[in-house]
Amino acid sequence: GRFCPMRPFLKAAFFFLLIAAVSGALLFNFFLGRIARSEDFKRFAEKKVGEYLKATVHIGEIRPYHFSQLALEKILIETAAPKGGSQLIRVDRLLFRYDLKQLWNRQFEVPSGVVLRNPAILIEQDEFPYRYFDPAPAGGSSGLSMPSLDFKGGEIRYLLSSLGKEIILNNVEGKVLPSLEGKVQIDVRADVAGMVSGRVHIYGGVDPDRSSHDLWME
Numbered sequence: 001g002r003f004c005p006m007r008p009f010l011k012a013a014f015f016f017l018l019i020a021a022v023s024g025a026l027l028f029n030f031f032l033g034r035i036a037r038s039e040d041f042k043r044f045a046e047k048k049v050g051e052y053l054k055a056t057v058h059i060g061e062i063r064p065y066h067f068s069q070l071a072l073e074k075i076l077i078e079t080a081a082p083k084g085g086s087q088l089i090r091v092d093r094l095l096f097r098y099d100l101k102q103l104w105n106r107q108f109e110v111p112s113g114v115v116l117r118n119p120a121i122l123i124e125q126d127e128f129p130y131r132y133f134d135p136a137p138a139g140g141s142s143g144l145s146m147p148s149l150d151f152k153g154g155e156i157r158y159l160l161s162s163l164g165k166e167i168i169l170n171n172v173e174g175k176v177l178p179s180l181e182g183k184v185q186i187d188v189r190a191d192v193a194g195m196v197s198g199r200v201h202i203y204g205g206v207d208p209d210r211s212s213h214d215l216w217m218e
Contacts, residue, residue, distance in 0.1 A: 032064035035108045044109060045072055049094065052114075052149070054131055055079035068103060069115075070096040093117035112148070119154040119172075133184045133208040149176040151188060160195070167194045174202075183207050186215065 035041050042059055049072070050057040060074025072094040095115040102112060123129055156169040174188025184206045192200040204215035 032070060032103075032108075036062040036064055036070055041108065045096070049075075052132075053077060053079070065095060068098050068100070070108075072096065090120040091116055091118070113150060114148065115150040115152055116154065117152050119151065121154070121156045123156070123158045128206075128213055130206070130208045130211050130213075133206050148178070151175070156190070165195050167192060167196070169200070179205065182209055
């Protein structure tokens with residue numbers, strides 16, 4: 001066949017891009033590994049997670065996860081919620097997710113998003129738990145203390161004490177996103193059981209400053 005001068009060039013370009021991608025991945029993983037072993041970052045992560053959960057958080061282990069994430073594991077949560085308050089009981093794994101620009105600039109203090117793996121949440125009151133959506137403490141950012149919060153699996157139990165019944169959400173998948181003027185947007189799907197059963201989609205907004213919410217359930 002006829003010789004094509006572009007073929008060696010394309011092969012060389014592909015090989016170069018492959019080497020660059022592998023080198024970049026190894027470099028980012030090296031940086032993530034250094035951050036994961038840092039006691040300063042561990043204290044920062046405990047503080048940040050504690051701001052959102054309104055609790056004292058202890059993280060046992062931090063490690064690189066899937067190239068662009070840090071996995072926070074062996075998490076102990078101590079909450080002194082008032083009677084009738086909400087409690088986050090357990091989180092199997094919490095992930096700090098970064099985009100490529102943050103990894104390149106080594107901006108590990110501000111993740112682009114946070115993922116909760118299999119959280120178990122108990123809401124022990126008839127009223128909406130606005131305190132979890134309150135602005136961060138003085139010196140922190142307004143709205144959620146995290147850029148976004150993703151739910152991957154887990155369970156939310158909502159106890160209706162006045163009726164002696166409960167609503168249980170399983171296999172929760174969705175997002176909680178900060179919005180304008182300190183408001184929060186919610187968009188989650190789950191399997192629901194208890195007073196009602198089936199597949200549910202809950203979406204809308206929460207305004208913690210005014211203790212109000214506008215949520216729709218399908």
